[in-house]
Amino acid sequence: MLNDLCVLGDRLQDLNEQALVIYKPTVEHIIASNCIDIDHIEHTLDGLVSICNYEPAIDVFKKLCRYYWKIDQHAAAHYVKAYREMWDP
Numbered sequence: 001m002l003n004d005l006c007v008l009g010d011r012l013q014d015l016n017e018q019a020l021v022i023y024k025p026t027v028e029h030i031i032a033s034n035c036i037d038i039d040h041i042e043h044t045l046d047g048l049v050s051i052c053n054y055e056p057a058i059d060v061f062k063k064l065c066r067y068y069w070k071i072d073q074h075a076a077a078h079y080v081k082a083y084r085e086m087w088d089p
Contacts, residue, residue: 016054023048023057027064038075041068045079052087 026044035041045068048061061083069076 013054016051016057019047019051020054020057020060023051024060027060030064031067036071038072041071042075042079049079049082049086052083058087 023044027048029035030041030044041064045061045064048057048064051057052061061079065076065079068079
């Protein structure tokens with residue numbers, strides 16, 4: 001049973017790493033292109049917040065939240081709150 005949990009934890013880590021490979025360039029493109037497509041930004045934030053148990057994802061999430069803050073402070077604050085509720089001890 002313990003071995004199964006370790007395997008599951010390793011697989012989750014692999015999935016988080018794969019997700020970040022996709023999300024990081026997406027965030028960089030959103031910011032570099034001055035994207036104001038709210039649906040695209042929020043879809044990206046939704047995905048990122050779900051992998052913020054993976055430390056490198058937190059920086060990417062925060063970077064996009066800071067960018068989104070300039071567009072919609074209320075919505076960005078919603079994502080910060082969601083992060084805190086899910087992952088902040």
